[in-house]
Amino acid sequence: xxGFMKRINWQLWAxxxxxxxxxLSYPLLLSDWELTRDYAWANLAMFAPAMVxxxxxxxxxxxxxxxxxxxxxxxxxxAFGVSLLAGLLFLVFVAFRWLPExxxxxxxGQKAPDFTLTDVNNKPVTLVQLLxxxxxxxxxxxxLLIFYRGYW
Amino acid sequence: xxxxTDAGIRPVAISVDKPEKTRVKMVQEAGYTFTFLSDPELEVxxxxxxxxxxxxxxxxxxxxxxxxxxxxxxxxxxRMVTENFSVRARAENILEAAKGLP
Numbered sequence: 001x002x003g004f005m006k007r008i009n010w011q012l013w014a015x016x017x018x019x020x021x022x023x024l025s026y027p028l029l030l031s032d033w034e035l036t037r038d039y040a041w042a043n044l045a046m047f048a049p050a051m052v053x054x055x056x057x058x059x060x061x062x063x064x065x066x067x068x069x070x071x072x073x074x075x076x077x078x079a080f081g082v083s084l085l086a087g088l089l090f091l092v093f094v095a096f097r098w099l100p101e102x103x104x105x106x107x108x109g110q111k112a113p114d115f116t117l118t119d120v121n122n123k124p125v126t127l128v129q130l131l132x133x134x135x136x137x138x139x140x141x142x143x144l145l146i147f148y149r150g151y152w
Numbered sequence: 153x154x155x156x157t158d159a160g161i162r163p164v165a166i167s168v169d170k171p172e173k174t175r176v177k178m179v180q181e182a183g184y185t186f187t188f189l190s191d192p193e194l195e196v197x198x199x200x201x202x203x204x205x206x207x208x209x210x211x212x213x214x215x216x217x218x219x220x221x222x223x224x225x226x227x228x229x230x231r232m233v234t235e236n237f238s239v240r241a242r243a244e245n246i247l248e249a250a251k252g253l254p
Contacts (some may be wrong), residue, residue, distance in 0.1 A: 096237040098208060101214050104201030105233050112222045115196040117166065117189035120175040125189060130164055139200050141160030141220045141253055142229065144246060147202050147215040150167030150178050 009074065012057025015050050016077040022046035023084030026091075040092045047085045054078045112145070153186060155243050156231070161221070163252055167212050168192050187206055191215070233234060 026043040033059025054077065060066075106112055116126045130143050156163050163186040168173070174188045191197050197215045205225040219241040221230040230249035232241040 003170055034177045061161060062159070095208070096162070097235060099235060100204055102201045102216065102218070102233050105218065106200060106220065106228050106231070108228050108231055111226050112220060112228050113196075113199050114226070115199065117191055118171055119190075120179055120188050122171050124186065127222075127226070130162060130187065131222065131226060133162075135157055135160060135162055138160060140162045140224065142154060142162070142224070142250055144161050144163045145220040145222065146163060146165045146241075147218045148165055148167050148195065149204075149207070149214050149217060150169040152174060 009057050009060050009070065011053045012061060012074055015053030015055075015057050016081055018050035018053060019081035019084050022050055026088060040088065043088055044092075044127050050081060051085070051090055054081045059109070066067060153196070153243070155247060157186070158248055159250055161246065162187070164189060165194060166191055166215065168194060168197070168212070219246070221246060223253055 015022055025046075027141050058074050058078045061070045112127060116124050116128045119125050127143070131140065135141065153163055165178070165186065166189045168191055169177070170192055171188075171190045174190060175227070178184045178188055189196075192224075194203055194213055194215070197203055200218070200220075202215050202218050203213055205213050207214050216233075217237065217240060218233045219231065220228050223229050229252065230246070234240060
């Protein structure tokens with residue numbers, strides 16, 4: 001066992017696998033939960049040990065007794081891990097905030113501009129209609145307009 | 153969404169998608185039962201100043217995410233115009249905001 005652990009650069013492997021998981025679990029899994037989606041902290045936290053392991057692995061790969069292939073492989077693995085971290089940081093801190101200003105959007109207390117749009121059955125629907133048509137046989141208490149990006 | 157309709161709040165979703173697309177994606181595949189409206193010409197999205205012009209992923213003009221709670225008189229009582237794609241309104245925020253309504 002200890003011979004095996006000595007032979008393979010386990011820090012490098014572990015760091016590589018952990019950064020792979022930390023980078024991919026956000027888009028694949030954690031973005032479904034509101035708490036982790038809003039802040040992505042779980043993923044960024046996972047990157048901390050991943051980076052430590054990668055550095056340890058890299059130092060080990062560059063020891064004088066190591067062959068060239070271990071140096072190349074070590075560098076590739078570390079570079080991949082770092083680019084995953086950079087990608088997540090970019091996504092969370094830059095790309096998610098690339099939104100135009102909406103200074104003219106209606107404010108709280110203002111009248112919502114009326115409109116007529118078509119529903120999924122190509123039937124025209126107005127805001128006034130939505131505000132008055134009953135829900136479960138009771139007049140609606142409010143309408144929640146949700147503007148979303150859609151599928152295009 | 154069920155919690156919203158139980159509280160008398162009607163969710164209405166608006167996007168640039170055509171009615172056919174929304175019917176397939178949202179009603180048939182995702183199984184949503186609330187109202188979906190199509191604004192392919194961005195007529196209403198523009199009136200609400202929510203156009204995201206040449207959005208990066210699509211290269212098209214689409215709506216930025218935003219939510220408005222409107223009372224029966226047509227007055228906006230609460231809104232969320234997010235500054236971050238990943239941060240959206242949660243049902244509990246909306247229910248909290250709706251408590252103040254008559």
